[in-house]
Amino acid sequence: MISVVGLTKHFAAGTRKIxxxxxxxxxxxxxxxxxxxxxxxxxxxxxxxxxxGVLPPTSGYAxxxxxxxxxxxxxxxxxxxxxxxxxxxxPWLTPRETLLFFADLYNVPPREALASVEGISxxxxxxxxxxxxxxxxxxxxxxxxxxxxxxxxxxxxxxLDEPTRGLDVxxxxxxxxxxxxxxxxxKAVIVCTHRLDEAQRLCNRFGLLHRGRLVHEGTLAExxxxxxxxxxxxxxxxxxxxxxxxxxxxx
Amino acid sequence: xxxxxxxxxxxxxxxRILRLTRKELRETLRDRRTVITLVLMPxxxxxxxxxxxxxxxxxxxxxxxxxxxxxxxxxxSERVLLDELLxxxxxxxxxxxxxxxxxxxxxxxxxxxxxxxxxxxxxxxEDDAAKLGVYPALELENxxxxxxxxxxxxxxxxxxxxxxxxxxxxxxxxxxxxxxxxSSEQALRFVQDRLQAVxxxxxxxxLARMGVPAGLPAEMTFKPVSVGRATxxxxxxxxxxxxxxxxxxxxxxxxxxxxxxxxxxGTLETLxxxxxxxxxxxxxxxxxxxxxxxxxxxxxxxxxxxxxxxxRIGSQLFPDGLSPILMAQILGLMIxxxxxxxxxxxxxxxxxxxxxxxxxxxxxVMLLAISPGLLSLxxxxxxxxxxxxxxxxxxVLLSRDIxxxxxxxxxxxxxxxSTAAYAIAAVGIASKIFGNDALLYxxxxxxxELFQRPSAPTSAPAPAATVACxxxxxxxxxVLANLAQSPGRELSNRLMxxxxxxVAVFGVWPVLFATxxxxxxxxxxxxxxxxxxxxxxxxxLGVSLWPFAHELFLLGRxxxxxxxxxxxxxxxxxxxxxxxxLPTRVLLYYLAFIPAVMEEFFFRxxxxxxxxxxxxxxxIVLVTALLFGGFxxxxxxTLTPERFLPSTFLGLVLGWVCYRCGxxxxxxxxxxxxxxxxxxxxxxRDYLKAHGWNIEENAHLPILWLVTAASVTAIxxxxxxxxxxxxxxxxGGVYLGL
Numbered sequence: 001m002i003s004v005v006g007l008t009k010h011f012a013a014g015t016r017k018i019x020x021x022x023x024x025x026x027x028x029x030x031x032x033x034x035x036x037x038x039x040x041x042x043x044x045x046x047x048x049x050x051x052x053g054v055l056p057p058t059s060g061y062a063x064x065x066x067x068x069x070x071x072x073x074x075x076x077x078x079x080x081x082x083x084x085x086x087x088x089x090x091p092w093l094t095p096r097e098t099l100l101f102f103a104d105l106y107n108v109p110p111r112e113a114l115a116s117v118e119g120i121s122x123x124x125x126x127x128x129x130x131x132x133x134x135x136x137x138x139x140x141x142x143x144x145x146x147x148x149x150x151x152x153x154x155x156x157x158x159x160l161d162e163p164t165r166g167l168d169v170x171x172x173x174x175x176x177x178x179x180x181x182x183x184x185x186x187k188a189v190i191v192c193t194h195r196l197d198e199a200q201r202l203c204n205r206f207g208l209l210h211r212g213r214l215v216h217e218g219t220l221a222e223x224x225x226x227x228x229x230x231x232x233x234x235x236x237x238x239x240x241x242x243x244x245x246x247x248x249x250x251x
Numbered sequence: 252x253x254x255x256x257x258x259x260x261x262x263x264x265x266x267r268i269l270r271l272t273r274k275e276l277r278e279t280l281r282d283r284r285t286v287i288t289l290v291l292m293p294x295x296x297x298x299x300x301x302x303x304x305x306x307x308x309x310x311x312x313x314x315x316x317x318x319x320x321x322x323x324x325x326x327x328s329e330r331v332l333l334d335e336l337l338x339x340x341x342x343x344x345x346x347x348x349x350x351x352x353x354x355x356x357x358x359x360x361x362x363x364x365x366x367x368x369x370x371x372x373x374x375x376x377e378d379d380a381a382k383l384g385v386y387p388a389l390e391l392e393n394x395x396x397x398x399x400x401x402x403x404x405x406x407x408x409x410x411x412x413x414x415x416x417x418x419x420x421x422x423x424x425x426x427x428x429x430x431x432x433x434s435s436e437q438a439l440r441f442v443q444d445r446l447q448a449v450x451x452x453x454x455x456x457x458l459a460r461m462g463v464p465a466g467l468p469a470e471m472t473f474k475p476v477s478v479g480r481a482t483x484x485x486x487x488x489x490x491x492x493x494x495x496x497x498x499x500x501x502x503x504x505x506x507x508x509x510x511x512x513x514x515x516x517g518t519l520e521t522l523x524x525x526x527x528x529x530x531x532x533x534x535x536x537x538x539x540x541x542x543x544x545x546x547x548x549x550x551x552x553x554x555x556x557x558x559x560x561x562x563r564i565g566s567q568l569f570p571d572g573l574s575p576i577l578m579a580q581i582l583g584l585m586i587x588x589x590x591x592x593x594x595x596x597x598x599x600x601x602x603x604x605x606x607x608x609x610x611x612x613x614x615x616v617m618l619l620a621i622s623p624g625l626l627s628l629x630x631x632x633x634x635x636x637x638x639x640x641x642x643x644x645x646x647v648l649l650s651r652d653i654x655x656x657x658x659x660x661x662x663x664x665x666x667x668x669s670t671a672a673y674a675i676a677a678v679g680i681a682s683k684i685f686g687n688d689a690l691l692y693x694x695x696x697x698x699x700e701l702f703q704r705p706s707a708p709t710s711a712p713a714p715a716a717t718v719a720c721x722x723x724x725x726x727x728x729x730v731l732a733n734l735a736q737s738p739g740r741e742l743s744n745r746l747m748x749x750x751x752x753x754v755a756v757f758g759v760w761p762v763l764f765a766t767x768x769x770x771x772x773x774x775x776x777x778x779x780x781x782x783x784x785x786x787x788x789x790x791x792l793g794v795s796l797w798p799f800a801h802e803l804f805l806l807g808r809x810x811x812x813x814x815x816x817x818x819x820x821x822x823x824x825x826x827x828x829x830x831x832x833l834p835t836r837v838l839l840y841y842l843a844f845i846p847a848v849m850e851e852f853f854f855r856x857x858x859x860x861x862x863x864x865x866x867x868x869x870x871i872v873l874v875t876a877l878l879f880g881g882f883x884x885x886x887x888x889t890l891t892p893e894r895f896l897p898s899t900f901l902g903l904v905l906g907w908v909c910y911r912c913g914x915x916x917x918x919x920x921x922x923x924x925x926x927x928x929x930x931x932x933x934x935x936r937d938y939l940k941a942h943g944w945n946i947e948e949n950a951h952l953p954i955l956w957l958v959t960a961a962s963v964t965a966i967x968x969x970x971x972x973x974x975x976x977x978x979x980x981x982x983g984g985v986y987l988g989l
Binding site (some may be wrong): 106 | 282
């Protein structure tokens with residue numbers, strides 16, 4: 001459902017050139033949860049924005065359900081749902097108004113939108129505060145509104161950018177349950193996170209990003225066999241050690 | 252399956268935009284802060300303003316009653332004569348008043364004096380209310396026109412007719428006054444009443460002596476002569492300004508909330524991720540801001556009308572009344588202005604990443620918006636063609652003209668059309684900025700870079716530092732140049748101080764910014780070598796551009812770009828005389844070389860290089876030329892808009908030369924040659940005139956001169972072009988070691 005081929009993005013910062021993503025290639029199929037992992041600044045979010053067609057790649061391409069992001073961004077966006085840790089809510093709108101507004105943005109017919117809002121609200125437990133202004137909601141309730149917003153147009157592909165950032169244990173559990181729910185629905189999911197331990201519990205396959213380049217890719221078993229390390233964290237640290245010149249690592 | 256052909260259709264549909272607008276409005280109008288600005292502010296502001304207006308009107312009336320008149324005459328003998336006549340006239344009037352007061356009141360009975368027209372016509376000023384002074388004969392009209400004198404009296408005596416029966420000297424008084432000026436008209440009545448009283452008393456005495464019954468016309472005649480209508484400061488001008496400022500406040504908060512607020516809340520990225528065009532999002536936001544701004548205008552207009560009517564201040568400000576048609580016209584202008592300002596505000600706030608940043612952008616704009624608004628309150632300011640295209644000023648002046656019933660159709664149409672065009676352009680810019688990739692993901696271009704010292708030397712100033720330097724440089728120059736003005740000093744000292752100010756502002760100030768930012772001076776100020784040919788071209792341009800600058804100066808004046816008043820003109824003439832007595836080398840050093848080098852150092856050096864990271868070469872040439880032209884409008888303690896066109900033109904040529912050469916040095920030579928030649932022409936004016944080279948400030952140049960200048964300019968441009976063609980040998984360039 002998602003194909004990324006040689007995806008590259010350069011940014012100009014004054015006279016300097018910053019390589020944010022460097023020749024990235026991977027594939028995610030239906031019912032698969034793919035973990036795009038790496039430290040802050042590895043290029044995870046930039047990759048997601050290029051897949052969505054919001055950012056034009058410098059070279060390479062991404063395809064979603066057969067649509068190329070750079071040439072058919074609206075078709076790609078219609079098929080995607082985005083959950084981001086930094087996403088907020090409209091304080092003066094109610095969750096119902098917010099969900100219906102986004103359903104309209106995603107071209108969902110009004111009748112279907114109403115049914116979809118009811119269904120998602122039941123699934124994610126929004127019914128108790130569906131007509132309350134978002135400004136009055138708790139952090140957890142706002143988080144659930146955002147999860148519902150990403151699903152209101154019933155996308156087949158979900159992109160989750162650092163979904164557990166800033167959340168406590170209970171908040172993170174809601175996310176884990178949400179991802180399992182998506183997987184059970186047969187959706188293709190990409191989860192971007194720097195929390196490698198969490199990713200290990202959630203994802204089927206992994207791509208380890210470092211400075212914009214994919215350094216390892218495969219299932220947990222494949223990666224364990226290839227690297228000889230037990231956990232994703234160990235694999236990543238070992239890779240950093242081998243890449244860094246002597247003297248740069250250590251204490 | 253690669254489906255490039257399956258791209259979704261355009262999402263710019265009216266129904267969807269209306270739904271988006273409804274959501275934006277719902278969000279905005281539910282916010283209490285919007286409602287406070289929309290409703291509570293007008294309810295508070297207008298009653299407070301009406302109290303201030305009332306106080307102001309009362310004070311003005313009191314001042315008008317107690318102000319002494321200054322009356323000018325041509326000679327000391329005339330001053331003595333007029334003084335005697337006025338004192339005598341006052342005594343006659345006082346005697347009549349006393350007589351009238353002692354007479355028993357009798358309804359319908361007309362006093363003798365009143366029947367003769369001797370009684371003062373409502374002017375109850377004190378006898379010492381008139382101060383007489385002697386002024387040069389040619390200046391009298393100008394002094395009255397500028398209201399430095401309330402009245403001028405020109406007295407001429409006629410020889411008595413020897414054949415006639417009378418043997419007294421007839422006197423004719425020309426009373427020069429300014430129409431519509433309260434003080435001038437009061438002074439006129441003051442003098443007329445007293446002269447009339449003297450006339451009638453004198454006539455009566457003479458007729459009595461001759462045994463002739465009274466009734467013959469007076470021999471002493473006086474004729475009021477108007478020197479034009481005064482346009483006194485009208486409080487009514489404040490009304491559109493207040494309405495416009497209130498409309499601005501209405502648009503500001505929703506604009507910030509719907510753009511920078513989206514980003515700060517984290518809702519912008521979910522919007523951008525949706526399959527809808529940014530233009531559709533922006534149009535919906537614009538419509539929402541516009542609706543709130545129009546609502547604000549409407550509420551303000553309503554509150555203002557109610558206040559004016561109920562406080563009776565309306566009848567004082569608008570003697571002809573506030574008709575519904577008048578209010579509808581004003582509302583129409585407010586809507587147009589709301590459309591313009593909403594777009595401007597939206598474009599600016601689209602740049603911002605947070606509420607705080609948006610406020611930082613908007614506060615200077617608000618202050619800038621107030622300045623032209625206040626400028627429009629200046630008495631005598633007409634809605635001329637250039638002002639009709641000046642944002643904000645045009646709407647304020649047009650509203651004033653509507654309120655006063657003095658609308659000129661052509662300028663009104665131009666003001667409306669230009670405001671509409673600005674609004675469309677601003678929406679276009681906003682749509683490009685809103686949701687911009689750089690704003691979404693990168694931190695480059697942030698104001699924070701102003702305070703960050705780079706770890707390594709850089710070749711160009713950061714854009715934020717460039718803008719900050721520019722923004723602080725103009726007020727610094729204005730303040731320092733004004734401080735340096737001291738008429739008592741010798742000219743050479745004044746020139747030296749001015750040169751020091753120029754060096755400090757255009758040299759030291761940007762160097763401080765560059766040093767703080769670790770910018771290499773050679774690259775950061777474009778002090779690069781340039782090919783030999785470019786220097787030759789620069790000198791030729793320096794000596795051939797002045798005729799075009801002169802013609803543009805005249806064109807600007809023709810279009811109404813005139814700022815100099817008579818006093819400034821006289822001061823300039825005096826300065827020119829002083830310059831003629833100055834040694835040529837001093838003149839060229841202080842007024843040609845230093846300003847040329849320093850201005851190029853900043854405008855085509857630091858500013859040009861700083862903007863290079865943000866905009867392309869031709870646009871930089873245009874922007875720096877406009878700023879250069881704008882800077883030349885600023886003169887200490889005055890504005891000289893007539894210099895805008897020639898300076899901008901020179902800036903365009905200098906920018907192009909700098910762009911072609913990659914160096915600021917040929918431009919310095921061009922600029923210095925241009926300045927130097929003009930100064931020499933001023934200094935040697937009499938010599939040139941004696942040899943048939945008469946260059947009048949207000950006259951077009953002979954066509955032959957223009958053709959010759961155009962030929963030399965074309966050759967010079969070709970030389971620069973050829974010398975800087977791609978692949979030219981930079982090693983052969985000359986580096987002046989600056």
